[in-house]
Amino acid sequence: MTPGGWIVMILSVGSVTIAFLWCVFKVLTTPHETEKMHGFDRPTPDENEP
Amino acid sequence: MGVILAVAGSAVGLGNFLRFPGQAAEYGGGAFMIAYFVSLLVLGLPICWAEWTMGRYGGLRGLHSAPGVLMACTGRPAGKYLGAIGIVIPVVIYMYYVVIESWCLGYAVNFLAGNMHFTTPAEAGAFFEKMIGVGGDGSAVGFGLSYAGTFLGIVFVLNFILIYRGVSKGIEWFCNIAMPALVIIAIIVLFRVLTLGTPDAAQPERNVLNGLGFMWNPEKVLLEKNGPEGWQPEERLIGNAAVATAQAKATADPAYRVRSVGLLNQLSNPQLWLAAAGQIFFSLSVGFGVILTYASYLRKNDDVVLSGASATSANEFCEVALGGLITIPAGVAFLGVSGVAGMASTFGLGFNVLPLVFSEMPAGRWFGCLFFFLLFLAAITSSISMLQPGIAFLEETLEIGRKQSVALLGFITAVGCGFVFYFSAGLKALDTLDFWVGTFLIFLLATIQIIVFGWVMGVRKGLAEASVGATFRIPAWIGFVMKYISPAFLLLVFSMWVTVNVLGIRLGGGPSQVSGYVKDLFLQPNLVAWMSIALAAAFTIFVLLLCARARAYRHMTGEDRS
Numbered sequence: 001m002t003p004g005g006w007i008v009m010i011l012s013v014g015s016v017t018i019a020f021l022w023c024v025f026k027v028l029t030t031p032h033e034t035e036k037m038h039g040f041d042r043p044t045p046d047e048n049e050p
Numbered sequence: 051m052g053v054i055l056a057v058a059g060s061a062v063g064l065g066n067f068l069r070f071p072g073q074a075a076e077y078g079g080g081a082f083m084i085a086y087f088v089s090l091l092v093l094g095l096p097i098c099w100a101e102w103t104m105g106r107y108g109g110l111r112g113l114h115s116a117p118g119v120l121m122a123c124t125g126r127p128a129g130k131y132l133g134a135i136g137i138v139i140p141v142v143i144y145m146y147y148v149v150i151e152s153w154c155l156g157y158a159v160n161f162l163a164g165n166m167h168f169t170t171p172a173e174a175g176a177f178f179e180k181m182i183g184v185g186g187d188g189s190a191v192g193f194g195l196s197y198a199g200t201f202l203g204i205v206f207v208l209n210f211i212l213i214y215r216g217v218s219k220g221i222e223w224f225c226n227i228a229m230p231a232l233v234i235i236a237i238i239v240l241f242r243v244l245t246l247g248t249p250d251a252a253q254p255e256r257n258v259l260n261g262l263g264f265m266w267n268p269e270k271v272l273l274e275k276n277g278p279e280g281w282q283p284e285e286r287l288i289g290n291a292a293v294a295t296a297q298a299k300a301t302a303d304p305a306y307r308v309r310s311v312g313l314l315n316q317l318s319n320p321q322l323w324l325a326a327a328g329q330i331f332f333s334l335s336v337g338f339g340v341i342l343t344y345a346s347y348l349r350k351n352d353d354v355v356l357s358g359a360s361a362t363s364a365n366e367f368c369e370v371a372l373g374g375l376i377t378i379p380a381g382v383a384f385l386g387v388s389g390v391a392g393m394a395s396t397f398g399l400g401f402n403v404l405p406l407v408f409s410e411m412p413a414g415r416w417f418g419c420l421f422f423f424l425l426f427l428a429a430i431t432s433s434i435s436m437l438q439p440g441i442a443f444l445e446e447t448l449e450i451g452r453k454q455s456v457a458l459l460g461f462i463t464a465v466g467c468g469f470v471f472y473f474s475a476g477l478k479a480l481d482t483l484d485f486w487v488g489t490f491l492i493f494l495l496a497t498i499q500i501i502v503f504g505w506v507m508g509v510r511k512g513l514a515e516a517s518v519g520a521t522f523r524i525p526a527w528i529g530f531v532m533k534y535i536s537p538a539f540l541l542l543v544f545s546m547w548v549t550v551n552v553l554g555i556r557l558g559g560g561p562s563q564v565s566g567y568v569k570d571l572f573l574q575p576n577l578v579a580w581m582s583i584a585l586a587a588a589f590t591i592f593v594l595l596l597c598a599r600a601r602a603y604r605h606m607t608g609e610d611r612s
Contacts, residue, residue, distance in 0.1 A: 005267035039057035
């Protein structure tokens, strides 16, 4: 592992970790945010058809 | 915290733990990672936001599939034909994704049965190759724990039972329990990998530090051999000992030389950029048509900006900080640099390497079982999300109910899965579809979407639309990126790829770099590769015909035209 490799690794892993933690912080500290956020977990309206 | 897990759970899948390490290994590690992060910033996040925004925009106008959404966003009926790609991609990817999903289940069950304690890489490789039938077409067909056929049947039926009955509760359970468990186990495995050291003292160059070097070093040192086609790379060298040995070999034999390939030189290969962008799109589900469909069910005041950012960051954390740091360093420690670089299939690396890691762990049998089972569950949530665009499309175009739509899609995907599963020799069908649909078509749809967002819908209107209900606004400079940088970047990579990797034109006097996937079709035609393309083309024609005749796409409201 060269010094360049260490730099690329630390910057890459550090940046994605910080970005993820920032998003967690933002969701937890914004009132009512959990009601407005979605992934692909949302039930689709056609699931309710008989 | 549940909502974060829900978003993360839907984003994490096989792309993070299996496809990403395979791609990084195939394209040489460090340079791939640079291209990967540039693609994430310039393409992944901007297009992700564009897709969430366009999906909600189309959904508020009553359209829930990619053709309808793109028709609404372009304001032109012809937009539906562009959106047809957004149906072809998830359905065709599903055809091979579910096959890999069955390998995960097969590995979990075999760990449970105690069949997975390997002492050499050759044993692990032989088990994998027998199970998936890489030795010959049809050789994975069979019943028993060592045949993928057993598990494919279970997985395929399970997917359709879940989608038929509605999936909300199952996904909620997965996200709240299985997703954190998967991350915790991945962290434990990561710790074990980073403390592996040198598993085989007789081969000191096979160690974790060299594995990290393979993954992250921006420069590449190659041992090259002079042959009829000029200097061709023979081996990648990592570590001082390997370089010294190779230099001694080159000094003794003038047919060899050691050459250092700089970062810029590696980045001049357009196929690397195409693969890096393709991986970003694949793992973020961007350019799939999936986000368009799910975003179309959102309410007007739902937050598309933080939803997109959270899905992206959770996915990248699992991919780069967990998936990438586990599989490649472990691969180099057990298989050596040449073993990792020479892995035949993108998805194969993890299946060859991870059982060896678990064999080195206390209670490895149980950790292995749990890890592959949780990976299987993560894959199920992703594969189910791939079916929804097709279901919504069939409902819209054929004016049928969900259950009929699920049945029809089940038949289509069963044919495709059977094809990919049967033609398993060298994984030619799977790899061909993964490149032409899972990389190339995704790249094409992403390009179409960002051009529609930036130039047809308009960046100002698009950003205003995105900001409705958002906790924070998308920065204005991202708007500039969406309008100018992303499309220009995509078109440049595409034109360079055609020039270098399709037409074989040499840039800078280097060796010809015609893509193996192009060779399979035109230079050294391969029947299975052509049949794979024919399968995807037949389904594309079917989708286009449905787009043309659908009543739902024949009229647009006045608001759509504005």
